[in-house]
Amino acid sequence: MQLVEQHVIARRDPRYAVIDAACFASKNLYNAALYEIRQAFFAHGTWLRYAVLDKRMQSQEAYKALPAKVSQQVLRQLDDAWTSFFEACEAYKQDPSKFTGRPKLPKYKDKAKGRNLLVYTAQAVSKKGLKRGLIQPSMLSIEVQTKRKELDQIRIVPRKGFYVVEVVYEQAVKQANVNPAYYAGIDMGMHNLVALTANKPGFRARIVNGRPVKSVNQFYNKRKAELQKQLGHAGTTKRMERLTTKRNRRIDHYMHTATKRIIDLLVKEGVGTLVIGKNDGWKQECEMGKRNNQNFVQIPHARFIAMLTYKAELKGITVKVAEESYTSKASLLDLDPLPVRDPNTGNEKHTFSGKRIKRGLYRASDGRVLNADCNGSGNIIRKVAPNAFQQVEGVEDGKAVLASLVVHPVRFVIPPSRTQKGKS
Numbered sequence: 001m002q003l004v005e006q007h008v009i010a011r012r013d014p015r016y017a018v019i020d021a022a023c024f025a026s027k028n029l030y031n032a033a034l035y036e037i038r039q040a041f042f043a044h045g046t047w048l049r050y051a052v053l054d055k056r057m058q059s060q061e062a063y064k065a066l067p068a069k070v071s072q073q074v075l076r077q078l079d080d081a082w083t084s085f086f087e088a089c090e091a092y093k094q095d096p097s098k099f100t101g102r103p104k105l106p107k108y109k110d111k112a113k114g115r116n117l118l119v120y121t122a123q124a125v126s127k128k129g130l131k132r133g134l135i136q137p138s139m140l141s142i143e144v145q146t147k148r149k150e151l152d153q154i155r156i157v158p159r160k161g162f163y164v165v166e167v168v169y170e171q172a173v174k175q176a177n178v179n180p181a182y183y184a185g186i187d188m189g190m191h192n193l194v195a196l197t198a199n200k201p202g203f204r205a206r207i208v209n210g211r212p213v214k215s216v217n218q219f220y221n222k223r224k225a226e227l228q229k230q231l232g233h234a235g236t237t238k239r240m241e242r243l244t245t246k247r248n249r250r251i252d253h254y255m256h257t258a259t260k261r262i263i264d265l266l267v268k269e270g271v272g273t274l275v276i277g278k279n280d281g282w283k284q285e286c287e288m289g290k291r292n293n294q295n296f297v298q299i300p301h302a303r304f305i306a307m308l309t310y311k312a313e314l315k316g317i318t319v320k321v322a323e324e325s326y327t328s329k330a331s332l333l334d335l336d337p338l339p340v341r342d343p344n345t346g347n348e349k350h351t352f353s354g355k356r357i358k359r360g361l362y363r364a365s366d367g368r369v370l371n372a373d374c375n376g377s378g379n380i381i382r383k384v385a386p387n388a389f390q391q392v393e394g395v396e397d398g399k400a401v402l403a404s405l406v407v408h409p410v411r412f413v414i415p416p417s418r419t420q421k422g423k424s
Contacts, residue, residue, distance in 0.1 A: 001313060002152060005167040007144050011238075015142040019118075019156055019163050022066065022140055026116035027109045029062040029074050034108060037082065047086075050079040066118075067138040073119035081106040115158035125154055135167065161241035175316035178272035183388045185381035186262075186276045186308070187327065187373050188301050190214060191359075195373030195409070196262060198271050199381060199388045201401055205374045205409035206265065208258045210299065212414070213251055217298045220247040251300065257414050259307040267315050274312050276305055277324030277380040320384050326350060327379035328372065333364035333402050335389065338382055370406045378405060 009015050036056060037048045048056070053075050057063045063071045088103035096102075109116060120137045129136035130151070135144040137154055148169050155166040184198040193210030197203070220243065227240050266274065278301070309319045325341035331354030339350055353365040354375075362372040381388050389402055 001171050001173060001310065002168055003171045003310070005146060005148060005169065007146075007165040007167070009163040009165060011161055015144075016163065018140060018142050019165075020115070022118055023115040023156065023158050023163070025062065025065040026070070026074055026118050027114045029057070029060075029066065029071055030078065030116045031108050031111075031114075032060060032062045033057055033075055033078050034106060037078065038105070047082060050075055053079070067120075067124055069121055069124040069138070070118060073121070074116065077117065077119075078106065117158065118156040120154040120156075122151060122153060125151070135165070159245070160236070161238060161245060171314065173314055173316060176267045178267065178270050178315070178317055180272035180318060182269070182271040183273045183275060183381045183385050184266055184271045185377040185379075186274065187324070187377035187380055188277065188304065189373060190299060192373045193299070193304075194258065194262065195371065195377040196265075197374050197377040197381070197405060198266075198269065199385075199401055200269055200271060202404065203269055203271075203401075204407065205371065205377070205405055206262075207371070207373070207409045207411045208262070208414070209411060212254055213299055216247055216250045216254075220244070221298075254414060255300070255304050255307055258412065259304065259311055261412050261414065262308065263311045263315060263317070266312070266317055271317070273318045273320065273385075274308070275320045275322055275381050275384045276308065277327060277376070277383070278302075278305060278321050279323050279325065322380060322383040324376070324380050324383065326352075327383065328356065328376040330354075330379050331362070331364045332375045332378040332382075332389075332405065333366070333368060333370070335382075338379060338386075368406050371409050374405055374409055378402075 040046050040048050124138040126136035152168045157164045182200045187195040194208035196206040312319045330336035330352050334353035336352045357363045362375040363369050
């Protein structure tokens with residue numbers, strides 16, 4: 001599996017100017033090559049593929065300003081972008097409902113402010129420097145320290161106010177001692193970022209608090225609105241860029257810590273299958289009110305799923321993403337049937353045994369009360385494995401496992417990052 005080691009190059013770093021010039025040259029090549037493709041497409045209806053484009057661009061100054069292997073990677077980016085465009089157009093013709101709008105042609109990057117990604121393959125990085133723990137890209141007078149002795153490629157990614165040097169390397173999967181018959185389910189939300197349950201006997205449900213993420217976002221929105229008002233027009237400033245960067249790092253820290261705690265727990269408990277609930281387009285279609293919509297949309301659930309997925313796969317845990325319609329309404333303790341919502345027919349009415357009596361509590365038909373998010377988490381498991389709580393290894397029936405879910409869940413304690421401890 002490929003992983004990434006990241007190094008941030010801030011604007012005050014002496015290496016920033018060198019990288020900025022190279023990314024500017026990459027932008028020039030990107031725009032020049034895109035012009036050639038667009039002209040051929042509009043005038044003759046032909047698509048210039050990578051091999052033809054590479055030969056055509058080799059004589060241009062924009063191509064020569066970068067190492068040949070880096071220039072080739074820029075052209076491959078363009079070829080991939082046009083490939084995706086044509087594939088999206090074909091999919092749009094077959095089913096437009098899968099898209100929020102008609103696919104658009106790849107666009108030019110801003111002539112002055114635009115910057116483009118740099119990709120250095122292993123052949124474009126000094127091998128001698130790598131042995132000494134230094135990354136020395138070809139024709140780029142910078143050095144970046146690394147612990148990696150072997151790598152696949154180096155990516156230099158432009159960001160607002162800084163650059164990120166990404167070291168892409170291979171990491172072998174170490175199979176943990178887990179049982180694929182044991183399922184864990186994750187229900188994601190706002191107040192509770194994660195509710196985690198499992199069908200393993202004796203497993204105690206866990207909760208990851210989502211309020212720290214909400215708090216970071218709320219402060220960010222408030223402060224950015226104040227700065228935007230002071231600016232008096234659309235746009236951004238260095239201060240706003242720093243604010244955004246700090247907010248993103250805080251959330252990333254919280255997400256990485258939470259996902260690591262979850263995977264470590266699953267390995268400890270021997271759970272071999274993780275089921276995550278996610279509905280396609282759930283953030284485009286949410287109707288929870290203006291304030292709740294803002295809180296929900298700003299939580300990067302897709303990134304959280306990506307973090308969980310790669311960390312689970314490194315331990316040999318299988319990850320399945322399932323749609324979660326009606327999982328919050330159906331009763332887990334009563335093993336209610338779980339229908340699938342059909343977007344074409346609208347909200348079809350279904351009757352369930354239990355009821356959500358308040359925001360955090362769900363009451364089953366026999367009067368037992370459990371955490372509402374844990375109820376949804378257990379039902380997400382049943383979306384993939386309908387008999388997960390009826391056929392439990394080492395237990396005659398699943399009633400004992402279901403009864404354990406009534407116990408109050410344990411909350412993960414996630415310490416704040418160093419930037420969260422002080423004033424913002």
